[in-house]
Amino acid sequence: xxxxxxxxxxxxxxxxxxxxxxxxxxxxxxxxxxxxxxxxxxxxxxxxxxxxxxxxxxxxxxxxxxxxxxxxxxxxxxxxxxxxxxxxxxxxxxxxxxxxxxxxxxxxxxxxxxxxxxxxxxxxxxxxxxxxxxxxxxxxxxxxxxxxxxxxxxxxxxxxxxxxxxxxxxxxxxxxxxxxxxxxxxxxxxxxxxxxxxxxxxxxxxxxxxxxxxxxxxxxxxxxxxxxxxxxxxxxxxxxxxxxxxxxxxxxxxxxxxxxxxxxxxxxx
Numbered sequence: 566x567x568x569x570x571x572x573x574x575x576x577x578x579x580x581x582x583x584x585x586x587x588x589x590x591x592x593x594x595x596x597x598x599x600x601x602x603x604x605x606x607x608x609x610x611x612x613x614x615x616x617x618x619x620x621x622x623x624x625x626x627x628x629x630x631x632x633x634x635x636x637x638x639x640x641x642x643x644x645x646x647x648x649x650x651x652x653x654x655x656x657x658x659x660x661x662x663x664x665x666x667x668x669x670x671x672x673x674x675x676x677x678x679x680x681x682x683x684x685x686x687x688x689x690x691x692x693x694x695x696x697x698x699x700x701x702x703x704x705x706x707x708x709x710x711x712x713x714x715x716x717x718x719x720x721x722x723x724x725x726x727x728x729x730x731x732x733x734x735x736x737x738x739x740x741x742x743x744x745x746x747x748x749x750x751x752x753x754x755x756x757x758x759x760x761x762x763x764x765x766x767x768x769x770x771x772x773x774x775x776x777x778x779x780x781x782x783x784x785x786x787x788x789x790x791x792x793x794x795x796x797x798x799x800x801x802x803x804x805x806x807x808x809x810x811x812x813x814x815x816x817x818x819x820x821x822x823x824x825x826x827x828x829x830x831x832x833x834x
Contacts, residue, residue, distance in 0.1 A: 633772035633832040635821030663802035666740040673744025674757040685741035701834035706737035
């Protein structure tokens with residue numbers, strides 16, 4: 566016994582289109598082909614990228630975690646006693662860093678030469694009137710050039726420069742030295758300035774964790790929340806001349822200067 570076939574439905578079909586996966590695959594293949602063509606036009610030195618990333622790594626022993634950037638003093642004078650206070654402190658500290666130090670990072674990255682570095686270093690030495698922050702800058706700068714000359718040994722200029730400057734007794738300030746190393750490693754100025762802001766934010770929040778102001782998970786959340794603010798500050802103060810360097814929150818500089826008078830302290834600054 567043969568049955569009759571059900572009549573074909575005249576309504577719209579709700580089954581997923583069978584060509585969608587093929588379309589997605591085709592789009593992905595097109596994007597990969599474009600990327601291949603771009604890479605052919607602009608060869609990428611991947612070995613150099615690994616060196617650039619290492620410069621931002623917390624494992625690089627430059628001494629940043631020995632400094633709280635004034636946070637320890639701010640907690641003892643009750644300027645920071647609440648998570649909301651910490652949030653604002655980090656932002657104000659980042660803006661101070663951006664307005665005062667990014668011009669030195671920018672100029673050193675654009676012209677990574679010994680002559681340019683000397684000029685920038687002397688200018689920053691005269692600009693930093695706070696003894697605590699000036700000493701912190703030279704300690705970290707000296708550690709950075711020592712580590713860079715040892716780690717990136719294929720770049721002979723770093724060791725030659727370090728030996729020449731040490732012979733003259735000139736201190737290495739951190740911001741121009743960081744910019745110089747970034748420039749020598751082939752990093753562009755925008756990346757070096759964002760990198761400087763990143764390590765500053767990282768070090769402050771790490772200090773907050775060790776001061777028991779925030780837990781490790783809370784520190785990660787805080788860093789993510791402030792990232793967009795840090796980017797806005799970068800865009801606001803990026804690519805400025807050294808003559809435009811200034812402090813936007815001098816009270817933080819004053820508080821950091823009190824660090825040497827603390828009865829007990831965990832950090833060097």
